[in-house]
């Protein structure tokens with residue numbers, strides 16, 4: 001069977017080596033006579049898998065000791081609520097930066113718990129820009145935290161810098177950024193990321209939270225929404241998503257074998273630059289995002305005529321280039337180039353785009 005190049009924004013491609021290892025270990029993990037899916041999360045085998053995954057993630061991201069790492073359920077969307085429930089710490093306001101679909105969702109959800117200040121929104125630009133650092137004016141006295149989305153998966157914009165919020169904890173949705181490059185965890189109060197891009201299967205969400213921010217959830221916070229319970233129980237307060245956690249662990253080991261996040265950053269940048277150059281030099285395809293804030297991970301582009309889109313997608317599919325349709329809110333095409341997308345996949349896409357233009361341009 002031929003595997004395709006899947007340009008989905010998530011669930012996205014996983015490294016083939018990881019899938020093969022999972023297949024080999026599926027029926028009988030390390031001679032215990034069962035699959036990881038069938039193991040008790042309280043048993044020493046699964047606890048070993050879980051601890052190794054956390055240790056590897058800590059090593060990859062150089063996560064300092066004063067941060068907790070949590071493997072939770074509910075996807076990144078659960079964090080839109082969990083974050084204000086836990087981080088308001090007696091305050092009634094938080095600052096939100098809106099640069100696209102996902103940061104706007106986080107902002108709207110926060111209204112259930114506090115008065116979120118929309119300190120800047122780039123909606124007028126159609127979410128094709130990122131505010132300049134000098135234009136970010138935080139409510140340093142009243143905001144419990146500042147939230148932003150480092151990479152907007154749908155619009156394909158990303159921050160090229162980390163906002164400087166001074167003493168106010170910075171919270172980042174890193175769903176489509178985490179593990180694609182090194183990041184300075186010390187700059188953040190909390191980072192969360194849905195797994196289905198660079199980490200592993202959907203459903204799992206990784207949360208990295210500074211220890212001093214845990215333990216002050218608002219009254220009546222459900223147990224499952226209180227970081228403290230998850231910290232105290234090593235993310236095993238209830239039955240965790242064991243198989244997703246195990247697969248994430250295999251991905252972390254794959255990253256370590258392949259040069260870690262510095263190597264990923266180089267490859268990811270190369271892949272993105274190649275595709276942006278192909279778009280910009282074509283005079284046919286267009287990417288609407290300002291050059292200084294173009295995402296390395298999610299690259300939307302349009303064709304000169306929407307009537308060509310169906311043909312583009314069906315011909316791409318014949319070459320094994322799939323899930324290239326853009327999100328319905330922006331239309332056009334989108335190629336997501338997470339860690340597991342090989343450079344050969346991007347090259348094949350570029351060659352197809354050139355050939356398509358030659359026929360229809």
Ligand code: PMP
Nearest residue numbers: 075076077102153173175176194
């Ligand atoms: N934030 C970002 C940046 C995303 O890309 C996504 C999903 N594509 C989400 C949040 C929501 O994630 P989930 O579906 O895991 O809740």
